[in-house]
Amino acid sequence: MKILVEKDIEFLVECLKKTLNVNVKINGVNHLQITLEKNYLLSAVEYISQNSEFNAHLITMLASDERELNGNFKLYIIFSVIQPRTILTLEILLDKDKPSYPALSEKIPSLNWHEREIHDLFGIVPDGIELDPLVLHRDWPHGKYFPLRNDFLLNKQFPFGEVNHEFSQPHGEGMHQIAVGPIHAGIIEPGHLRFCAIGEEIYKFDAQLFYTHKGLEKMAYGKSVEEVLVLAEHTCGMCAFSHSSAFCQAVENLGGIKIPRRAAYLRTIGLEMERISNHMADLMAICSAGGLSFGASHAGRLREFLMGLNHDFAGHRFFRNLNTIGGLKRNISDEFCKLLLEKLEKFKPQFQEWEQLITNNDSLLDRLELTGFLSNENGLKLGIVGPAARASNIDRDVRRDYPYFAYEDYVVKVPIYEDGDALARMQVRIDEVYESLRLIKNLINNLPSGSILDHNSLKYPIHTPSISIVESAKGELSHFIMLGEENKVFRWHVRSASYMNWRGVVQATMGQDRFKNIVPDGPLVNKSFNLCYACVDR
């Protein structure tokens, strides 16, 4: 099996060398680095992402200010390749005075937000397209100050201005606009949404996010790995454990640390617990947005039960302060894991009963069917991830495709639905809850004994990028880390699941062809994705 994998990687390397005429550097296990001239960038990205032999999937694109190292800015474009299983990084050096590169987002629409973010934060210009600001709103002195460049002082502040977002203003008979937010009516995070409707039907939908942009990636610069781990946990509350696991995994890959089996199993149990409780929250939100308060309150009760279990399991309702580099901070005893299993066995029939009632309720089904349709092509084009992707017939799950921790030992069954509507997204979540319960049972029954922390190596190679991908409840998220001297963080980048899916929400709300939505469907479509804002904005 191992030989086969090595051969495959050689095959991939040969393909790339031949087609792109470049050198390929193999960094560590299963990480290919390619340095490219910027002129070949577009053809290389197209070749890799459209070649069905590799089955490559674009993870993220980020920039890094490496002027103090090699006098250039650097652009990283990261792919995950399924056949053979590896991570592929394209690196492009950009001139320090006038950094620019040929724009990619026209050919690859899923990179639109990435390009705009890099433009705002680094001042790196994609040639050939006009960009609206994204991360920094219009009152920021654009074009003069670029906060993620290393010579920008951490707490330099600017006076406020009136923010007037420029939305397109369609005109016509019966056309009106509905502005929502940034402070919403419910208890959700801030974001400005704007519906353009003709009568009841939504004609156009636009979202202005990044209100809670805190500059976490700037905060991480020059901090120790442990300090940044805390920041990673505080990127998002709902998927805190996925974020901290992804961060730890990135650092462990960098240092060549192999975490003990027991720690890997416990981490996996934690990830699955987080998935179930997040899915319960999502299902609750779908029920309450669909007007079925019976379903919502029972889902709330079940979620609270799970949150109590999380608290017992990890000592924190959101799994904070449990992960550390090389394993876990606290051991969780076998007896306790058995107790957890017993409680989950009690949870399962209750969930089953609830699920039977919900999925057979005509009033809810009527609201969900054909609402918020997202086609397979649009999903692929926008790079949708997670349950939303699986509901649109995109067969992708990091747990199965790039197994990490204890997923290496277990095959995860991935539910796929073809409908692409809100109902399919609900059903994916319900199926995943059952699958997670099955996984937790297997994991606890086969829990290995031994230590939970690897103290061996704390020496990391400097200025070497490391990427990890983890499947959170909302979809795949990736952490990029590069350490500088004295193990201080040089660049840390988070690409959360919601970051990819937000444009999917916009697309699904607008609908297409005969799948148009009305204004009251807006919240339901939003809730059927149930995305975070905190880890998008960072």
Next chain:
Amino acid sequence: MPVWIGKFFMLNILKMIAKTKIVTEKSPLIESIDFETLQKDLSRFEKLDYEVKRALSKSLTIRHLDSGSSNAEEAELLALSNPVYDITRFGIDFTASPRHADVLTISGPVTRQLKIAMDRTYNAMPYPKIVVAVGDGACNGSVYQNTYACLGRVDQFLPVDIYIPGDPPTPEVILKGLLMCKLILIEKKGRL
């Protein structure tokens, strides 16, 4: 779907309700709060018993504002309305508009891009205004440093009446803090 389920759908709902019984937890009653510390904290109240009883019988409406938290605080606030905590039994409710609100709960360090929206929400509230900082981010800035986009804790910008620290605070703790708001509301109304 199996036909029989659709047929007896309402029956099944009733069955589930009857089987579940009441899951609501006991309230964190005023007795369970340490009375001496409460008296020290609220020494400004004379005739504590009467005031407390009167205050707790009043209702309270809350407008929540996320000024840049990680969404953990929102998840816990949302949990308050589930049947286990059931915040409406105390006469506390979340309202959609700041113009109907007695209390503004704020979570997270204030970000640059939300500063204006926060000020406007505060200004839209009627007097007496009560501001509650929920979570470490709002109380002291938590792990977030001040950056170009993050301005720090809430009380630099708005007068905060109650701090509910925690990372995030559990729903019980938030509930206690909100009950305390009722006492402050009565006191502030008396002063007007």
